[in-house]
Amino acid sequence: MSAEVKPDRTGPAGAFWSALDGGRLEFQRCRACGAAQLPAREECTACLSPDLAWEAAQGGATLISWVVYHRPYHEAFKDRIPYNVAVVELDEGPRLISNILAPNDSLRIDMPLRLELGESFGQTIPQFRPRVPTG
Template identity: 35%
Template sequence: MTYKKPLPHPNADDKIFWEGCREHQLRFQKCEECGLVRWPPSAICPNCYSRDTIWITAAGKGKVYTFAIFHRAYHPGFEGELPYVTAVVELEEGPHFLTNMVGCRPDEVSCDMVVEVIWEDITEEFSLPKFRPVS
């Protein structure tokens, strides 16, 4: 079955993130100078302007910071999934991460809901991190 939704377009900054996703690992940059774990990735820490960065593997747990329920498809690939939920998840490590909520009805999603990452293998090259409620 062909994947009909938009695919990611990795660049030099987020290549390691997408490689991690393919291995079902949620990777983020961490500043060696101030310790900030950040998303999106960047060459310079937005907190202290250091260029000393490492990549860490996050636990994939957090809570819903905010969310929106989509009742209209803005791309034909999403028409069969309406309504669906996009959410900003505040991860335990600190970053806020835009994602899709799965594993529950849209009316069950709430701010501060505890969630965990799951993976959708969409092609041989890409796996997408999505989040579901922790039961």
């Protein structure tokens, strides 16, 4: 098995990864009802309109939940354990799966976060750091 990990750029997710290549975390905003969403879809999950626009996230977010992986989910990540996988809610509303750049035992529910673009296997990825530094 290859140790390479690349995102699937087919379908509406392609624009998400392309925006990250350009240094922006973007989410979809429905032109019909105003709902904001991730992951990218062909239609609005609130009203089913296909009229969606891309909008850049401002970078503020909140930690909703997380787990800490003590066994590698994929061999490519075996040198990173133990690492956290978190659900983060952007200030604009959409949630995404990410990593928090802080010690695992410092993570707290509702912790205020700030977007920090990182790099993994050559791909720009959205990660988050606590707005208030932790010890």
